[in-house]
Amino acid sequence: MSSVAELAKSRELFVNLTLRELRGKYKRSLLGWTWSLLNPLATMVIFTVVFRFFLKVEPDPGNPSGLHVFAIFLLCGLLPFNFLSNGITGSMGALIGNSNLIQKVFFPREILVAASIASWLVSFWIELGVLALILVLAGNFVLPWLLPALGLVLIQTMFVIGLGLLLSVLNVYFRDVQHFVGIILQIWFYATPIVYPIRVVAAALEKYPAIFTLYKLNPMVRFVEAYRDCLYDLRFPPLLDTSYLFGVSAATLALGVLVFTRLEPKLAEEL
Amino acid sequence: MADPAIVVEGVSKRFRLYHERNRSLKATIMRGGRARYEEFWALRDVSLEIPEGITFGLVGENGSGKSTLLKCIARILRPDDGKIRTRGKMAALLELGSGFHPELSGRENVFLNGSILGLSKRELTARFDEIVGFAGLERFIDQPVKNYSSGMYVRLGFSVAINIDPDVLLVDEVLAVGDAVFQRRCNEKFADFRRAGKTVVIVSHAAEAMRTMCDQVAWLKDGQVVAQGRSEDVVDDYVDEGHEDRVAVAADEAQSRWGSGEVRLQSVRLVDRTGRQITHPSTGDAVTFRLRYRAEKAVPKPVFGLALETLDGTWLWAHHTRDAGFVPDEIYGEGTVDLHVPHLMLQTGTYDLSASVVDYTATHQYDYLRRCLRFDVEHGTPRESGGFVALGGQWSSADFDA
Ligand SMILES: Nc1ncnc2c1ncn2[C@@H]1O[C@H](COP(=O)(O)OP(=O)(O)O)[C@@H](O)[C@H]1O
Ligand SMILES: [Mg+2]
Numbered sequence: 001m002s003s004v005a006e007l008a009k010s011r012e013l014f015v016n017l018t019l020r021e022l023r024g025k026y027k028r029s030l031l032g033w034t035w036s037l038l039n040p041l042a043t044m045v046i047f048t049v050v051f052r053f054f055l056k057v058e059p060d061p062g063n064p065s066g067l068h069v070f071a072i073f074l075l076c077g078l079l080p081f082n083f084l085s086n087g088i089t090g091s092m093g094a095l096i097g098n099s100n101l102i103q104k105v106f107f108p109r110e111i112l113v114a115a116s117i118a119s120w121l122v123s124f125w126i127e128l129g130v131l132a133l134i135l136v137l138a139g140n141f142v143l144p145w146l147l148p149a150l151g152l153v154l155i156q157t158m159f160v161i162g163l164g165l166l167l168s169v170l171n172v173y174f175r176d177v178q179h180f181v182g183i184i185l186q187i188w189f190y191a192t193p194i195v196y197p198i199r200v201v202a203a204a205l206e207k208y209p210a211i212f213t214l215y216k217l218n219p220m221v222r223f224v225e226a227y228r229d230c231l232y233d234l235r236f237p238p239l240l241d242t243s244y245l246f247g248v249s250a251a252t253l254a255l256g257v258l259v260f261t262r263l264e265p266k267l268a269e270e271l
Numbered sequence: 272m273a274d275p276a277i278v279v280e281g282v283s284k285r286f287r288l289y290h291e292r293n294r295s296l297k298a299t300i301m302r303g304g305r306a307r308y309e310e311f312w313a314l315r316d317v318s319l320e321i322p323e324g325i326t327f328g329l330v331g332e333n334g335s336g337k338s339t340l341l342k343c344i345a346r347i348l349r350p351d352d353g354k355i356r357t358r359g360k361m362a363a364l365l366e367l368g369s370g371f372h373p374e375l376s377g378r379e380n381v382f383l384n385g386s387i388l389g390l391s392k393r394e395l396t397a398r399f400d401e402i403v404g405f406a407g408l409e410r411f412i413d414q415p416v417k418n419y420s421s422g423m424y425v426r427l428g429f430s431v432a433i434n435i436d437p438d439v440l441l442v443d444e445v446l447a448v449g450d451a452v453f454q455r456r457c458n459e460k461f462a463d464f465r466r467a468g469k470t471v472v473i474v475s476h477a478a479e480a481m482r483t484m485c486d487q488v489a490w491l492k493d494g495q496v497v498a499q500g501r502s503e504d505v506v507d508d509y510v511d512e513g514h515e516d517r518v519a520v521a522a523d524e525a526q527s528r529w530g531s532g533e534v535r536l537q538s539v540r541l542v543d544r545t546g547r548q549i550t551h552p553s554t555g556d557a558v559t560f561r562l563r564y565r566a567e568k569a570v571p572k573p574v575f576g577l578a579l580e581t582l583d584g585t586w587l588w589a590h591h592t593r594d595a596g597f598v599p600d601e602i603y604g605e606g607t608v609d610l611h612v613p614h615l616m617l618q619t620g621t622y623d624l625s626a627s628v629v630d631y632t633a634t635h636q637y638d639y640l641r642r643c644l645r646f647d648v649e650h651g652t653p654r655e656s657g658g659f660v661a662l663g664g665q666w667s668s669a670d671f672d673a
């Protein structure tokens with residue numbers, strides 16, 4: 001069969017699987033699609049109460065936007081991190097949860113991971129749409145900045161697919177990978193300036209610049225900063241940061257594809 | 272002759288049997304790297320050529336590697352050695368279910384499965400009614416498939432696979448699940464397939480059905496091809512070779528057992544005229560089914576019974592001592608009961624015997640052994656043409672001699 005036909009066939013399957021994921025996620029819940037929004041909003045409220053009002057975390061005003069709202073500052077970091085965390089967790093379930101398919105039918109297995117991530121990507125888009133609405137209501141004319149933000153989403157999607165491919169297949173071989181990843185995601189969350197501004201870390205690590213450099217190697221630090229640049233501050237993220245993010249994401253994707261293609265042929269018998 | 276539909280060249284497949292039941296990252300790191308496992312060759316240097324447009328069978332004992340070979344052909348397993356070439360669109364129906372999602376409805380699963388097998392939404396919509404109709408599931412199609420019985424599951428899977436119109440259809444042991452009507456319809460579909468010049472590969476351990484269904488058969492044994500050729504020849508050899516390792520199952524190895532235990536069946540045997548145990552009687556032989564029992568206390572009027580079924584579960588025959596008017600007033604201690612059969616009127620095939628002891632009203636079971644003895648019947652006299660039972664009839668005509 002020609003590879004074009006194979007690709008067209010895979011596309012249809014990919015769309016179908018993604019729709020299935022989306023339907024499965026929201027089907028039986030009373031509020032349907034709004035769940036997708038209630039979750040981050042609830043987190044937003046909790047974190048705002050705890051960090052803004054109890055712990056007095058003070059975000060910087062947007063520069064140049066002048067926006068100064070903790071809840072929005074928080075959402076700009078929380079939503080991208082949720083995409084990462086949901087995408088990875090979803091991927092790890094994608095192969096194991098579809099073992100019946102993998103053991104019975106032949107098709108390119110990476111589609112399962114891609115479809116799971118795509119379904120979370122759709123949720124992410126919807127959340128970003130709502131965030132844009134909130135931003136406009138709060139006085140940030142964000143519309144022109146959505147384009148660079150979508151560029152960031154694209155780069156982050158590469159990153160998430162890379163990690164998703166890697167971890168999903170490892171999780172088949174070692175079933176406790178998901179427990180480790182669960183712990184790592186928690187640490188990762190607080191190692192990323194989501195509930196606090198990066199300025200706080202810079203100040204705390206003033207005497208240890210090496211550690212601060214290390215801290216900034218975490219791609220999520222720069223993703224969150226870059227999203228905030230576009231959405232909160234209304235400015236372009238530094239080119240150096242975006243290049244770094246692109247490089248890391250491309251490398252992660254390459255690693256994920258490599259490991260996945262190496263381990264994929266034995267999936268049916270390892271499951 | 273046309274190109275073969277499937278060429279299997281020197282295929283070997285190895286499985287790893289891990290020693291740890293739970294393979295975890297933690298355990299692997301603590302062990303310092305490699306997992307310990309044994310290797311097991313499920314297929315060894317298998318070569319086959321399956322011509323286009325025929326129905327091809329794979330027979331062999333359980334565990335001989337039939338399903339493994341079929342999965343390699345279906346590209347679900349990757350062989351460790353050798354090559355497999357296939358031509359055309361392929362659909363596979365592997366043991367139970369063909370990848371349905373239990374939470375989704377039958378309808379959603381048809382669309383999902385169809386798109387996996389390469390059909391577009393438009394094509395599926397066009398064929399949807401036919402798919403559901405063939406499976407006979409119109410009323411259930413919007414229910415989640417987790418509520419389906421195994422028969423419904425298989426019917427839907429089969430219906431999808433067949434209606435995507437593949438060039439090659441792979442079927443593994445699934446037809447035994449459906450009812451007789453569905454099996455007949457499947458056989459008709461196979462015939463249609465053959466007429467349309469398409470290729471079907473069927474796997475079964477029930478050899479008799481293969482004799483009539485297939486044009487060619489390959490016999491697998493311990494992962495190797497023992498014979499390949501015309502189905503009658505290969506199936507005859509397979510049946511006659513008489514699965515040597517199969518001996519009378521001791522009473523405690525029966526497939527399942529229940530009962531209150533005042534009387535226990537200690538063994539169930541098939542013996543010949545001289546009392547020697549046999550596992551491969553021939554049609555027409557004189558045989559005896561011998562039950563040994565032990566009654567822990569005095570048990571009044573026990574009834575002993577025997578029943579025969581075929582591998583696919585068809586109930587062939589049953590007989591018990593009450594109907595024969597052979598009931599003792601009381602038994603106590605050990606003893607035997609024999610059923611003499613002057614002529615075993617069964618045709619070649621494999622049969623399972625169940626045995627029971629019940630009380631006189633047949634409402635209380637002392638001991639029941641389901642499928643406790645399996646035996647193979649070989650060619651003997653009379654030699655009749657097909658089916659399970661031999662009637663021993665004679666052809667004659669008032670109008671001609673032959
Ligand atoms: N995933 C697996 N891992 C380990 N062993 C397996 C696996 N699948 C099958 N086997 C073994 O391979 C042998 C052949 O199995 P199979 O192909 O299912 O036989 P058949 O279909 O002829 O009954 C059996 O001994 C079985 O236990
Ligand atoms: Mg099998």
